Amino acid sequence: MTTINPFASNVTKPTLLRLPSYLDVIQRARKEGVRRLSSAEIGKELGYGSVQVRKDLASISNAGKPRTGFDVVQLEKDIRKALGYDEQRYAVLLGVGHMGRALMNYIGFAENGLQILAGFDVKPSDDESLKDKVLPLSALSDFCAKNHVDLAILTVPAEQADNATAEIVAAGIPAIWNFAPTTIHVPEHVIVQNENIAESLGLLWYRMKTEN
Amino acid sequence: MTTINPFASNVTKPTLLRLPSYLDVIQRARKEGVRRLSSAEIGKELGYGSVQVRKDLASISNAGKPRTGFDVVQLEKDIRKALGYDEQRYAVLLGVGHMGRALMNYIGFAENGLQILAGFDVKPSDDESLKDKVLPLSALSDFCAKNHVDLAILTVPAEQADNATAEIVAAGIPAIWNFAPTTIHVPEHVIVQNENIAESLGLLWYRMKTEN
Numbered sequence: 305m306t307t308i309n310p311f312a313s314n315v316t317k318p319t320l321l322r323l324p325s326y327l328d329v330i331q332r333a334r335k336e337g338v339r340r341l342s343s344a345e346i347g348k349e350l351g352y353g354s355v356q357v358r359k360d361l362a363s364i365s366n367a368g369k370p371r372t373g374f375d376v377v378q379l380e381k382d383i384r385k386a387l388g389y390d391e392q393r394y395a396v397l398l399g400v401g402h403m404g405r406a407l408m409n410y411i412g413f414a415e416n417g418l419q420i421l422a423g424f425d426v427k428p429s430d431d432e433s434l435k436d437k438v439l440p441l442s443a444l445s446d447f448c449a450k451n452h453v454d455l456a457i458l459t460v461p462a463e464q465a466d467n468a469t470a471e472i473v474a475a476g477i478p479a480i481w482n483f484a485p486t487t488i489h490v491p492e493h494v495i496v497q498n499e500n501i502a503e504s505l506g507l508l509w510y511r512m513k514t515e516n
Numbered sequence: 517m518t519t520i521n522p523f524a525s526n527v528t529k530p531t532l533l534r535l536p537s538y539l540d541v542i543q544r545a546r547k548e549g550v551r552r553l554s555s556a557e558i559g560k561e562l563g564y565g566s567v568q569v570r571k572d573l574a575s576i577s578n579a580g581k582p583r584t585g586f587d588v589v590q591l592e593k594d595i596r597k598a599l600g601y602d603e604q605r606y607a608v609l610l611g612v613g614h615m616g617r618a619l620m621n622y623i624g625f626a627e628n629g630l631q632i633l634a635g636f637d638v639k640p641s642d643d644e645s646l647k648d649k650v651l652p653l654s655a656l657s658d659f660c661a662k663n664h665v666d667l668a669i670l671t672v673p674a675e676q677a678d679n680a681t682a683e684i685v686a687a688g689i690p691a692i693w694n695f696a697p698t699t700i701h702v703p704e705h706v707i708v709q710n711e712n713i714a715e716s717l718g719l720l721w722y723r724m725k726t727e728n
Contacts, residue, residue, distance in 0.1 A: 320722055324714040328674070328698050350699060388721030406618035412697050416717050454724065462540070479724050481716075485624050486540050487562060495727055497720045501711075502536040504693075505628050508709045509600030510532055512666070512691050515707055 315386055319360045325350050326361065327383045334376045342373035389417045394453050396477070398468045399460030400425040400438050403483055407457060408434060421451055441471060448475040455479045462486035527598055531572045537562050538573065539595045546588045554585035601629045608665050608689070610680045611672030612637040612650050615695055619669060620646060633663055653683065660687040667691045674698035 315323075329349045333341055343357035350357075361368060365382035367375045384390050397404055400423040407413075408420055422439050423429070424447075429438040439447065447453075456472040458465065458480055465484040472480055472494075479495040482488055485502050527535075541561045545553055555569035562569075573580055577594035579587045596602050609616055612635040619625075620632055634649050635641070636659075641650040651659065659665075668684040670677065670692055677696040684692055684706075691707040694700055697714050 315722075317719070320719060321715055324697075324712055324718055325699055327714075332698075387718035388725065389718070391721075393721065393724075402618040402621040406614040409614040410713070412714060413717075416714055417721070418717060455720070479720065481720060485536075486544075487537055495720070495723050497716065497723065499713075499716060500536055501622070502539075502624060502628055503533055504709065504711060505625075505630060506536055506599035506601070507529070507532060508667070508691065508693060508707070509603075509605065509629070510527075511707055511709065512605075513600065 315363050319363055320386075322350075322352070322360055323364070323383050323387050326357075327380065327387070330374075330376055330380045330383065334380060339376055340373045341376055341379075343368065345373070387416070389415070391417050393418055393455060394451065395420045395455040395457050395481075396444065396447065396453055397423040397457040397459060398425075398441070398444070398472065399423075399458065399464065399484070400429050400431075400434065401459060401461070404457075404459035405429075405431055405434065407459060407483070408437065418455075420457065421453065422447060441468075444471050445475040448477060453477050455481060457481045457483065458488070459483045527575050531575055532598075534562075534564070534572055535576070535595050535599050538569075539592065539599070542586075542588055542592045542595065546592060551588055552585045553588055553591075555580065557585070599628070601627070603629050605630050605666040606664055607632045607667040607669050607693075608656065608659065609635045609669040609671060610637075610653070610656070610684065611670065611676065611696070612641050612643075612646065613671060613673070616669075616671035617641075617643055617646065619671060619695070620649065630667075632669065633665065634659060653680075656683050657687045660689060665689050667693060669693045669695065670700070671695045 326346065329346055344354040347354045347357040358368065361374065361379065364386040365379055367378035367382055395418055397408055397420050404423060408423055413420065422437050423434065424439050424441045424444050426441050429435055456477045458468055460468045462485050465486045465488050469480065469488045469490060473490055480488065480490065481497050481499060483499045485500065488496060490496055538558065541558055556566040559566045559569040570580065573586065573591065576598040577591055579590035579594055607630055609620055609632050616635060620635055625632065634651050635646065636651050636653045636656050638653050641647055668689045670680060672680045674697050677698045677700050681692065681700045681702060685702055692700065692702065693709050693711060695711045700708060702708055
C-alpha cells in the first residue's frame with residue numbers, strides 16, 4: 305500500500321498546472337484497462353520528457369517504481385488528492401446567463417469535487433432544468449448564512465460585476481472564480497481567480513500572427 | 517495624430533496577457549467620459565505600479581505624453597490593434613452542448629474580432645435561437661471549402677475530442693481553441709490553445725488551501 309506523500313502541499317505551481325493533463329492521460333489509460341505506465345509513455349502522450357514526468361509525479365505520489373513504472377490506479381488517486389479533487393467544495397453562481405448555465409450544467413465539476421448549490425440572478429431562469437436551482441440575488445446572503453459556501457462563481461456581465469462582487473463579499477464567501485470579462489475589487493482576504501477569455505483570445509491571435 | 521507603433525509585434529507575452537485588463541479599464545473610463553488617464557491612475561485600478569504600466573503601454577502605443585497622461589480614445593485603439601481585435605477572424609465551433617452554446621452566444625467575441633460562422637454537431641440543436649447556425653458534423657469539410665475559416669473552437673466531450681480534431685485537421689483549419697477537457701493531438705503546423713477549466717479549478721483549490 306502506497307502512503308500519501310507528505311510533500312504534496314509543496315508541489316510547485318508549474319507542476320500543479322500540469323497535473324490535470326497527467327490525470328487525463330492516466331484516466332484514459334485506466335479506462336482502457338492499462339494497469340501500469342512508464343514516465344516515458346506518459347510523457348510521449350503529452351509532449352513532456354520522461355525526466356520532467358518523473359520529477360512532477362514524484363512530488364505528489366509514490367506510485368512509481370523503477371522498471372515497472374506507475375501503478376495507474378494509485379497514481380490517479382494521488383493526482384486527484386494533490387489537486388484537491390477528493391474534497392467536496394460548495395459553490396454558488398452569480399449570473400445565470402449563457403456562460404452561467406453552461407457552468408451549472410458542466411458535469412466535469414462533480415468529478416473535480418465542486419458542487420454548485422444554487423445560481424443567483426436578478427431575474428428568474430427560463431431554463432426548465434434550472435428553475436429550482438436559480439434564486440433571486442437578494443436571497444444570497446440568507447442562503448450563505450444557512451449553507452456552507454466555499455466559492456462564488458461570477459458569470460455576470462462586466463457592468464454588473466462590481467455590484468455582484470460586493471454582494472459576495474458581504475455574504476462572507478472567501479473565494480471568487482471570476483468569469484466576468486472585467487477586473488473586480490475585493491478586500492485582501494478574498495481569493496480571486498480570473499478566467500479571462502479575452503486574454504486567451506488575444507494570445508491566440510498573437511500566436512496565429514507570429515507562428516504561421 | 518499618433519502613428520501606430522512599429523514594435524507592436526515585439527510585445528512580450530506577459531505584457532500581452534495584461535493588455536485585456538488595460539483595455540477593460542480604458543473602455544470603462546471612456547464610457548464614463550474620461551479623456552485622459554495617467555499610468556498611475558491605470559495602475560491603481562489594476563494593482564500594477566505606474567512604471568510597469570508605462571513600460572507595457574509604451575511597447576504598443578504612443579498615446580502617452582509626459583504630464584498629461586494617455587489619450588484614452590487613442591490608447592483603446594492601439595490596445596485593440598495589438599491584441600488583433602481590429603481584424604475580423606472567422607471560426608467554426610464543434611460540439612454544440614452547454615459550453616458550445618454559451619460560446620456561440622457570447623457577445624464579447626464580436627467586440628474582439630471573432631465571428632462564429634457555424635456550429636457543428638452530430639445531432640441537431642434543440643435551441644431555437646441556434647437552429648439555423650448548427651450543421652451536421654459531416655458537413656464540416658464542405659463548409660470549410662466554401663468559407664474562409666481561421667479557427668475551430670472545440671467544445672465536444674473528452675471522448676469525442678480525437679475524432680473531432682481529426683475532422684478539423686482534415687478540413688485544413690490552421691488553429692484550434694480547445695475547451696474539451698482533454699489533450700488533443702495535431703500535426704505540427706496546427707496551433708492549439710488549451711482552455712483548461714480543470715487546470716484552473718485545481719489551482720484555485722490549491723490557493724484556497726495555502727493562502728487562507
